[in-house]
Amino acid sequence: MRIETLILHPAAQYVALAFGLVLCLFLFWSLKRDLHAAEDRSKKKLASFEEELKAKAAALDERWTELSQISHLLVPPAPLRSGLNLTKRSQALQMIRRGESPRDIAATLGLPRSEVELLIKVHQLAQSAPNASAARAAGL
Numbered sequence: 531m532r533i534e535t536l537i538l539h540p541a542a543q544y545v546a547l548a549f550g551l552v553l554c555l556f557l558f559w560s561l562k563r564d565l566h567a568a569e570d571r572s573k574k575k576l577a578s579f580e581e582e583l584k585a586k587a588a589a590l591d592e593r594w595t596e597l598s599q600i601s602h603l604l605v606p607p608a609p610l611r612s613g614l615n616l617t618k619r620s621q622a623l624q625m626i627r628r629g630e631s632p633r634d635i636a637a638t639l640g641l642p643r644s645e646v647e648l649l650i651k652v653h654q655l656a657q658s659a660p661n662a663s664a665a666r667a668a669g670l
Contacts, residue, residue: 622649
């Protein structure tokens with residue numbers, strides 16, 4: 531038999547159709563099998579991640595409990611003193627203008643002497659800054 535007669539035979543079309551259908555069914559079945567295998571692998575990975583997460587959460591809860599118990603032993607730091615607020619600053623500047631000493635200003639306002647001395651230096655710099663800028667402007 532020649533190939534042309536086989537191809538042109540009326541049953542050849544049905545055989546080719548059946549072969550194609552069987553091939554499609556085989557490919558569909560193998561794809562479904564691969565998808566199920568991938569799904570099973572994903573489920574196993576997810577289960578291992580969940581177990582790992584639960585273990586870490588348990589360790590974290592244990593550490594949290596431990597730290598909560600220890601935190602009761604800690605002493606909070608003492609609150610900071612208010613320091614030099616605007617009212618005290620203005621009072622100190624008035625006393626400086628009247629010529630009082632830093633020791634007297636510190637004792638009167640209840641401030642550290644170093645803060646009063648720093649305020650005096652800043653005040654002197656602020657007073658000299660406009661004079662210096664005016665002298666520079668006149669020189670230009």
